[in-house]
Amino acid sequence: MFLNPWSLALSLCSLVVLVLGAVAAKTAVRVLRFWEPGSDSNRQIRLENEIWLSSTLVAYGLGFQIITLILFVLAADEFCQVIVGAMCATGALLANPYGMPALLVKLFGVFFYGFWILLHQLDIRSEHYPLVRIKYLALLLLLPMLVLDASLQTLYIAGIKPDIITSCCAVVFGESTGGGTNLITGYSQQGLLIAFIASIAVLMIVGGRLLQRWHAWLAGLYAAGWLWFFVLSLVVITTVISSYVYAMPYHKCPFCILKPEYHYFGFGLYGALIPAAFFGASVPLAGLVRGRGGLGGVVDRYQRLAVRLSLVLLVIFSGLSFYHYLKYLISGGEG
Amino acid sequence: MAQSNLEKQLNILDYALSSLWRHRLKSLSVLLVFAAVIFLLASFQMVTQALSDKAKQVLTHTPEITLQKMSAGRQEAIPLAYRDKLAGIFGIRRVVPRIWGYYFDEVRLANSTVMGMAVDEMPEGNRLDAALAKGAMPGPDEQGRVVVGHSITKALDLAGRTTFSLFRPDLSLKPFEVSGEFSRDTDILTNDLIVMNLADARDLFSIPAGLVTDLCVYVANPKEIDTIAKKISETLPSVRVLTRPQIQKTYQVVFGWRSGFGSICLLSALAAFVILAWDKASGLSPEERREIAILKVLGWETSDILAVRFWESVIVSGLACLVGMTAAYIHVVYCAAALFRPVLMGWSVLRPDLHLLPRMAVGDILLIFAFTVIPYLAATVIPAWRSATVPADSALGG
DSSP, X not given: OOSSHHHHHHHHHHHHHHHHHHHHHHHHHHHHHHOOTTOOOHHHHHHHHHHHHHHHHHHHHHHHHHHHHHHHHHHHHHHTTTSTTOOSHHHHHTTSTTHHHHHHHHHXXXXXXXXXXXXXXXXXXXXXXXXXXHHHHHHHHHHHHHHHHXXXXXXXXXXXXXXXXXXXXXXXXXXXXXXXXXXXXXXXXXXXXXXXXXXXXXXXXXXXXXHHSOOHHHHHHHXXXXXXXXXXXXXXXXXXXXXXXXXXXXXXXXXXXXXXGGTTXXXXXXHHHHHHHHHHHHHHHHHHXXXXXXXXXXXXXXXXHHHHHHHHHHHHHXXXXXXXXXXXXXXXXXX | OHHHHHHHHHHHHHHHHHHHHHTHHHHHXXXXXXXXXXXXXXXXXXXXXXXXXXXXXXXXXSOSEEEEEEETTEXXXXXXXXXXXXXXXXXXXXXEEEEEEEEEETTTTEEXXXXXXXXXXXXXXXXXXXXXXXXXXXXXXXXTEEEEOHHHHHHTTOSSOSEEEEEOTTSOEXXXXXXXXXXXXXXXXXXXXXXXXXXXXXXXXXXXXXXXXXXXXXXXXXXXXXXXXXXXXXXXXXXXXXXXXXXXXXXXXXXXXHXXXXXXXXXXXXXXXXXXXXXXXXXXXXXXXXXXHHHHHTTOOHHHHHHHHHHHHHHHXXXXXXXXXXXHHHHHHTSTTTTTHHHHSOOXXXXXXXOOOOOOOHHHHHHHHHHHHHHHHHHHHHHHHHHHTOOHXXXXXX
16 A cells, blocks of 8 residues: 555655665775775775764664654554554554564664664764774664665555454453463563563662662673563553553553554653663663773763663653553552 | 753754855745645645545444445345345344435536435434524425525525425426525535435435335444444345445545545655755855865864754754645645645535645654655755865865
C-alpha cells in the first residue's frame, strides 16, 4: 500500500537517510585508505574537512531516524483503520511478518547512531583525532543497518493489504493467548512489578556508588543493568503500565499511549526511557576508548555526566510510569 | 559547561538570524516557495482527513447491515418476503424496508435523492424529528406528505407554498405536500433529499407491491455484525450484504489512495523546491566567502559555521511550516478547500456546501514535517559544509 501519504513520507525519509549514509560512507572509505595524521598533504587537509561533513550527515541521519521511528508507529496506527480486524498499531504491525522487525531495527538503530555520534564527540575533543579509524569502520558497519531498515520498512508497506484479518491488541497482548507472545504473558503482573521496582532500586544504588567511587566493573554492571532494564521496561509498559493509562484492564498496548486521547503520555514515557538507556549503556563504551591518546580526561567527564543524566531520567521515568498506578490506588482502586 | 554551551548556541542563533536578515531577499524567496509547497501538501492532507472524518461521522447513523438483491451483477428490487427468511437469525434487532432512488428533474437538470422509509419501524425513527428545521416527519398513514432538504426548497422555489408535483415514469403527475424541512446542519446528508413514506415512494417510482430497493438490518450488538452478515449471506446467497465497518474501511482506503496520489503529484513540486534550495545554498557570492574567511580568522571552527547554517535552515523551515500550514488551514476551513475539492470528492453537479474542519493532531503535523522539512534539511547540508570549509587564506588572499 504505497499510495498513502504515510507510506510515501516514510519511504521518502528512508531514501534521504540512505543518500546521506552513502555520502558519509564515501568519506569513510577515503579516510580508512588515506588517513595520515602526521602529514600536511593536500589530501590529508581535504580529508580533515570531510570528516566534518560525514559527522554532520550522521547527526542529521540520527535526527531523521528518530522522526521516522515516531512516524512509523503513527503510520501503523493510521493503517489499522483500513486493515480488517486491526484496532490499533499492534494489529497493523502484526499484519505481516515485517512490521515488528522493522520497528525493532528502527528502535535499536537509534541507539547505534547515537553511539557513533558519541564516538565522534569524544574524538573531536582531542587534537589528534585518535578515534578516526574506529569511527569510520563503525560508520561502514552502520550502513547495512540503514539498508536493512529501509528494506524491512518497504517490505512491510508493500505487504499491507487492506483486506487481511489481524488480531487487535486486546487479543494479542491479552492473558488468554500464548504462542508468540510468551515473553509478555509468561510472568505474573505482580512478579513483573516487583522485578521492575527492584531493578530501579539496583540501578539507583549502582549509579550512586559509581558517582562516589569509580570502578570499571561497576560501570559494566551499570550498563548491563540498563540493557536489562530497557527490555524489562518495554514489557512492563506493555503488560502493566499501559492498562492503567487506558483505565481498561484488557487494553494492553505499548502504542496507543502515544495518541492524543491519552495526552501523548507515551512520548514522555519513551522520551525519558530511551535516552536514559542510551546514556546508561554508553558508560562502559566510552571507557573502552579511554586509553587512546589524550582522551582520559574527556572520557572521565563524559562518564560522570552520562551516569548523572541517566539517573535523572530514571527518576523522571519511574515517576511517570507510577503516576497512573498511584492515581488509581489513591482514588480507591484495588492493587 | 552546559551553561556556556547553551550561551554559545544562543549566540550562534543570534548570528544566524542576523545573517538571514542581511540576505533577506534570498531568504524570503526560499521561504515563500517553501511555504507554497507546504501549503499544497498540508491542504491536501487536511482535506483528506476532514473528508474521511465527515464520512465516518455520517456512517455512524447508517444501519449496521444493508441488503441489496443482485441479478446479473446489477442491483434490482428485493422482495419484502426476504424479511421472513431472516427471522430465524438471532441478534437482529429489526429489518426495515427502504426505497431509495434518484429523481431526475428535467426542467432544472438536477438529480435529487428520493427516500421512502418506514419511519415508525426504524429503531430511532422518532428521533429524526430532531434533524428538522421545521415541521414533522410524515407518519405511515399520511399520504403525499414529504420532508425536503435545503437545496430542494431552493430548486423548486417552495418559499411561499407547500405543494409541488413530480412525474411518475408514465409521465402522470403525483402531488406532494411539504410537511417539514431538514435543518442545514445535516446538509451533507439531506441537502438534495426528499423523504416520504414507503407507499408514496413505491407509487412515484412504480415499483410493484411487495418489492423495495433494499433492506436495512439493525443489529443489537455491534460485535456481532460480522457473524450476522455471514449468516445472512448463507441464508440469502443472491443478496449483497454490506456491513457498516466494511463501507467505512473502503472510504478510508479510497481517501488514503486519493491523498497518496495527490502527494505523488506534489512530489514533483517538492523536488523542484529541493533543487532550488540546493542551488541557493551552494551559490556562494565572494562576499559570503569573505565573511566565512573572516569568521575563521577570528577563531570560528568549521562546526560553528555548520551550526550557523543549521540554524538558518531550521528558522527558514520553521517559518515556512508556520506560514504554509496556517494558509492551508484557512484554505480548507474558510474556502472549503476550493483548489482540491473536485479531486477528492465525486463529480456530481448538485453538491452541498461543505464545512470542513480538519483536526490537526501532532501526528499530522509530523507527517507534513517529514514530507517537506527533512528533504529541505538534507538538501542544504552538503552546500552548508562546502561553505563552512572555505579556506581562510584563499578567500582573503585576493
